[in-house]
Amino acid sequence: MIATYHPAPVLRVEQVSLTLGGNVILRDVSCMIRDIVGRGQVVGLLGPSGIGKTQFFRILAGLQQPNTGRVLLNAAGTPVRVGEVGVVMQHYPLFADRTVLQNCMDAGRRAGMDRAAAATRATELLTKLAVADRAEYYPALLSGGQRQRVAIAQQLMCSQYFLLMDEPFSGLDPEAVDTVCELIHDIAGMHELNTIVVVTHDIRAAMKVADELWLMGLDRAADGAFVPGARVQTTYDLVARNLAWAPDVSRRPEFDALYHEVRERFRTLKPKPIT
Amino acid sequence: MQLLRAAFSPNRTLSARVMFLFAIAWAVSGCLIWIASPFAVLPGPGAVLRAFGYLWMHQGMSRELWASFSLSVQAVAIAFGCSLLIAYATVLPIFRPFTAVVSKLRFLGLIGISFVFMLIVGGGRWLQVSLVAFGITVFLGTSLITIVQSIPSDRFDYARTLRMGEWRVVWEVVVRGTRDQALSALRESAAIGWVMITMVEGIVRSEGGIGVLLLNENKYSHFDRIFAIQISIFLVGIAQDYGLGLLRRWLCPYADLTTERRGA
Numbered sequence: 206m207i208a209t210y211h212p213a214p215v216l217r218v219e220q221v222s223l224t225l226g227g228n229v230i231l232r233d234v235s236c237m238i239r240d241i242v243g244r245g246q247v248v249g250l251l252g253p254s255g256i257g258k259t260q261f262f263r264i265l266a267g268l269q270q271p272n273t274g275r276v277l278l279n280a281a282g283t284p285v286r287v288g289e290v291g292v293v294m295q296h297y298p299l300f301a302d303r304t305v306l307q308n309c310m311d312a313g314r315r316a317g318m319d320r321a322a323a324a325t326r327a328t329e330l331l332t333k334l335a336v337a338d339r340a341e342y343y344p345a346l347l348s349g350g351q352r353q354r355v356a357i358a359q360q361l362m363c364s365q366y367f368l369l370m371d372e373p374f375s376g377l378d379p380e381a382v383d384t385v386c387e388l389i390h391d392i393a394g395m396h397e398l399n400t401i402v403v404v405t406h407d408i409r410a411a412m413k414v415a416d417e418l419w420l421m422g423l424d425r426a427a428d429g430a431f432v433p434g435a436r437v438q439t440t441y442d443l444v445a446r447n448l449a450w451a452p453d454v455s456r457r458p459e460f461d462a463l464y465h466e467v468r469e470r471f472r473t474l475k476p477k478p479i480t
Numbered sequence: 481m482q483l484l485r486a487a488f489s490p491n492r493t494l495s496a497r498v499m500f501l502f503a504i505a506w507a508v509s510g511c512l513i514w515i516a517s518p519f520a521v522l523p524g525p526g527a528v529l530r531a532f533g534y535l536w537m538h539q540g541m542s543r544e545l546w547a548s549f550s551l552s553v554q555a556v557a558i559a560f561g562c563s564l565l566i567a568y569a570t571v572l573p574i575f576r577p578f579t580a581v582v583s584k585l586r587f588l589g590l591i592g593i594s595f596v597f598m599l600i601v602g603g604g605r606w607l608q609v610s611l612v613a614f615g616i617t618v619f620l621g622t623s624l625i626t627i628v629q630s631i632p633s634d635r636f637d638y639a640r641t642l643r644m645g646e647w648r649v650v651w652e653v654v655v656r657g658t659r660d661q662a663l664s665a666l667r668e669s670a671a672i673g674w675v676m677i678t679m680v681e682g683i684v685r686s687e688g689g690i691g692v693l694l695l696n697e698n699k700y701s702h703f704d705r706i707f708a709i710q711i712s713i714f715l716v717g718i719a720q721d722y723g724l725g726l727l728r729r730w731l732c733p734y735a736d737l738t739t740e741r742r743g744a
Contacts, residue, residue, distance in 0.1 A: 268637050288643030298638040301734050302656060315643040345737040363642050 208416070208444045211240035213280035215400045216265075216367070221274030222434065223260055230257045231264070231271070232434025236419060238400055240280070241444075245399030247389060249411030251467070252421030253475040257435040259371075261421065262404050266292045266369055278367065288315075290367040291360030295375060297352040299344040305331065305355050306340040312362040323362070330358040333395070334388070350381065357392065366398040373403060374410040382407070386414040390450075408467050412460065416449040417442055420467065422474020431476050439470055523704035528711065531704035539693060541712070548677050548690040549716060551605070555612035556670045562617045563669075564662065567624030571650050583625055586618035590676075594683050605687050611680045612673055620669035627661045628654055660735035663728040670724055674717045 214237040223231040238246050252258045263269035265276055267287035276285040299308050306327055313323030331337040334354040339347060347355060353373065360368060373389070374382045393399050405411050411418060418441040423431040443449040446463065454460055486492050487502070494502075514525060523531070535541040566582055569575035590611060597610045631653060639649040681691025690713060697705040728735065 263637075266637075266641060268640060287640045290641075292637070292641040294634055294638060296634075298635060300652065300657070302659070302732065312642050343734040343737055345734055360641065 209242045211242060211280070213240065213282075214238055215240045215246060215279060215398065217277040217282065218265070218437075219274050219277065221261075221264055221271045221276065223257070223264065223269070223271045225260070229434035230260045232424075232432070232436055234261065234274070234436050236437045236440065238402075238417070240398070241416065243397060244450075245393030245396060245401065246417070247393050247401045247403065247415045249415035249418045250402055250404045250421065251406070251408060251411055251418060251471065252435065253471065254406070256421050256423070256475055258404050258421055261435075262292075262369055262371060262402075265402060266290045268292075289364060290369055291357075291364030293353070293356050293360055293368065293370045293373065295371045297349075297356035299352065299355060299359065301344055304341050304343055305336065305347070308344070308355065309359050309362050312359045316363045318362075327358070327362060330361055331355070333391070334358050349376075350384070353385070354388065357388070361392070366396065366400055368392065368399070368401045370401060370403045372405055374405055374407045382410045383413075386410060389414045408464060408471065409455065412443065412448065412464060412467070413455050416444045418467065420470060420474065422471075423476075438474060441467065521703060523707050527704040528707045531702070532708040532712070535693070535705055535708055541690075541693065541709075544688055544690045544693045545712060545716065547688055548681065549720075551608055551612065551681075551687075551689060552670070552674050552677050552720070555609050556616060556666070556673050558609065558613040559616035559620055559669065559673065560666050562613070563621040563624050566617070566621040567628045567662075568650070568654060570625055570628055571654055579621070579625055582618065583622040585614075586622060588618075590615050590679070591683060603684060603686060608680050608684045608687055608689075611683065612676055615676050615680075616669050616673045619672060620665055623665040623669070624658075624662055627658050627665065631657065660728065660732035663724070663732060667721060667724040667728065671717060671721055674713070674720060678713070 216238040218234055218236045221231055221234040222229075238248055240246070250258060250261070260269060264271050265285065267276070267285040267290060277283065278285050278289060299305075300311070303311065306324070309327035309331065310320070310323040313326055314320070318326060328337065328340070331340055334357060336347075336351050336354045336358070339351055339355070344352060344355070357368070357370075370389070373385050377385065389401055389403065393401055403411060403414060418439075419437045420439040420441070421435045422438045423433070423435055424438070426432050441463065443463075446459065448454055448457070448460055448463060483494075483498065486494060511525065514522075517524075532541075566579050570579050593614075594607070594611055597607055597614070601607055601610050635653050635657065636649055639653050644652060677689065678691035678694055681687070681689040682695050685692050685695075690709060694706065694709045694713075697709060
C-alpha cells in the first residue's frame, strides 16, 4: 500500500532536550509526524523502561517545558500548549463526581462549546466509542475498557485532533489488545487530521496499530559506553513496509521478521540492569 | 446454620436486613449483660430510666443538651471552615510553613491555652466555642492537609490537559475532588468535638450545658444520673454521626459505589 502525504507535517519535534535534577533525560530529540492524505496518523513510541518516554510524552502534551527545543503542531507550526493535545493517561482518570456525559460535556465546555453543542458532540462520541449506554453512570461503575473509551471521548471533546495514549495495552489480554487496536484505528479513521501517539512497551501491539514506530534509546560513544539522554534512535515506516492498516497484518511473516528486528534493536538501547 | 457460617467468614457481605438483625442481637445482648451485671455500683436500666426522667423534668436536661449540641454545631462549623481554608491554602507555597505550624498545634493542651482564648474573646459562650473550634481545627486541619497533599500529581496533569487554568485545577482537583474525603474527616472530627464538649463546659461552667450537669452529678456520685447523661451524650453523638453520614451520601453519591462494605 502506498501512502501520499501532505507537504507539511502535523507534528514536529525540534532539538528537544531535558535535564531534571542534573540528569540528562532527553538530548536533542528531533522527529516528525507526516500528514497522510485521506486518513489519520498513528505513531507507536517504544523504548525500554526508564529511558525517558514519560518525560517525552509530557513534553508532547505541553505538560513539561523542555530546556531547549520545541514541539510544533499542525501545518502552521504553532508551539504546543497544554490542553491542545489530548492525553489518555494510563489509569484513565475521570472526574469521579460527574457522570460519563457530564465528564465529556465539561471537557467540551472547556474547549469553548456551548451546552447544547457539547451535549450533542459528547453523545456522538460516546455512541461512536460504544459507551453511550453508560452516559449516566458515574466513572466508579465502569469497567476498565469502558473507562478507557470514556477517557478517550473526553479528551477528543477538548483536543480535537491530537491524542497521546500512555500504555493503552497495559495489563490487557490478547483479545482486549486487539479491541483497543481496533478502537485506535477507528479514532484515526474519524478524521484525516487525527493524530495518535501510543506510548507502549508492547512491540506487537504497537506494530499492529501504528503506521510508524519511534524507538527511543541512548546513543553509544566511540568506546561503546552509553551517552546520557535519550533520543529517537530509529523510526520504522510501516506503511512503506506494507505492514499498516491491514486487519490480518500480524499473521504475515514480514510482521514477525520486523518484530524480531525491533526487539533486537530494543535490547541495544539501554544498559542492561545489574542482576 | 449457613447464616452463622457466613457471619464468621472473613470479608463476607450480608444483606442489610441480616445486618440489622445482628445489630439488634448485639443490642439485646448488651442489655442482658447490663441487667445481669454483678457490679452493685452499676445502676440497673430501671434506675437509669428513672434518673433520666428526673433529669428531664427537674434539671432541665433538654435545655442543657440543646445548649451543648448547638455549641457543638457552631464550633464544628467554624472549625470545618477554618480547616478547609488551612488545607486549601497549602496550594500556595507562601502559606505552607504556616499550615505546617498550625497542624503542630495539636500537641498543645486545651486546658493550658484556655487562658489565652479568655484574654482574646472574654469568657462565656464564645470562649466555649473558640476552645472547641480550636481543638477540632488542629486535628481536622491536619487530616485535610494530608488529604490535599496525597492527591497524585497525575490528577493535576489530567485537569490541565482539559484546558483548565491553575485556579480551575485547584477548584476541580483540590476542592471538588476531595470533598467526599473532607466530609468523612468532618464526621470523625465532629465526633471528637462532641465528646470534647463536656471537658470545655467543665472549663467554662457559666454557660451551662450537659457537661456542667454531668460534673454536678459526678460531684455527688449519682451514678444513675451520670449513666443517664452519658447515654444521652452517646445517643446524640450517634444521631449526629448518622446525620453527617447521610449528608455525605447526599452530597457525594458517587463516593462509596465500589466499596465492599458501605458504612452507615
